Amino acid sequence: MSGRHSPQAPSAEPAWQDAHYDRASIFFHWATAVLIGINWLLGQGFFLFPRGTSLGAAVTTHTLIGLTIGAMLLARLTWRLGPGKRLAAEPGLLGAAAKAVHGALYGLIAITVLAGAARSFGHGYHFYGTLLVGPIAFLTHGLLGLLGKLHTKLADLLIILAGLHALAAIAHHVLLGDFILLRMAPFLPASLRRAQLRTASLAEAGAKASRLAPGVRDGGS
Numbered sequence: 001m002s003g004r005h006s007p008q009a010p011s012a013e014p015a016w017q018d019a020h021y022d023r024a025s026i027f028f029h030w031a032t033a034v035l036i037g038i039n040w041l042l043g044q045g046f047f048l049f050p051r052g053t054s055l056g057a058a059v060t061t062h063t064l065i066g067l068t069i070g071a072m073l074l075a076r077l078t079w080r081l082g083p084g085k086r087l088a089a090e091p092g093l094l095g096a097a098a099k100a101v102h103g104a105l106y107g108l109i110a111i112t113v114l115a116g117a118a119r120s121f122g123h124g125y126h127f128y129g130t131l132l133v134g135p136i137a138f139l140t141h142g143l144l145g146l147l148g149k150l151h152t153k154l155a156d157l158l159i160i161l162a163g164l165h166a167l168a169a170i171a172h173h174v175l176l177g178d179f180i181l182l183r184m185a186p187f188l189p190a191s192l193r194r195a196q197l198r199t200a201s202l203a204e205a206g207a208k209a210s211r212l213a214p215g216v217r218d219g220g221s
Contacts, residue, residue, distance in 0.1 A: 028076035
């Protein structure tokens with residue numbers, strides 16, 4: 001028999017089979033992203049609505065979507081800390097950067113929603129023309145103005161950070177060739193997702209085998 005040893009593929013089920021989030025986590029992720037995008041666009045377009053009933057309805061809708069985003073964040077964190085599926089983080093600097101970005105996104109969503117809600121309810125909350133909550137006395141006109149500016153700046157920063165987060169996920173898929181993007185891929189049949197993850201896993205295993213091969217050959221000669 002030859003003294004050479006060829007690298008063997010792992011016999012157990014590879015990690016790719018478990019390398020995607022559960023459906024609830026995927027839903028929370030994309031529902032939050034879509035609602036944030038819609039609400040940011042709506043806020044940018046307030047100037048298009050004439051003052052009066054139309055603008056009031058747009059502001060009410062904006063506030064309701066913002067409160068929904070806040071509720072979605074609470075539900076997502078509760079699910080994540082409870083029965084939700086948590087995947088292993090990437091090692092090294094990339095993993096640390098990903099954790100930092102996720103934490104920043106969660107924090108920005110929370111503060112943006114709180115600032116917007118405080119401004120809306122501080123003025124007195126109108127539900128499509130009907131006053132439901134009266135103005136909050138200790139929130140002065142100047143303070144409400146500051147809350148409005150803070151809300152706008154934070155919302156812009158949130159959109160920028162979310163965009164960079166999306167670009168990083170695409171770069172992982174296109175440049176690094178890993179399966180990070182597929183972890184949150186929606187609308188993929190389970191069989192297709194497993195096949196794609198398996199392909200990525202086997203490619204990664206092949207790359208590791210190629211790196212080990214010279215040492216194996218030297219030891220077996």
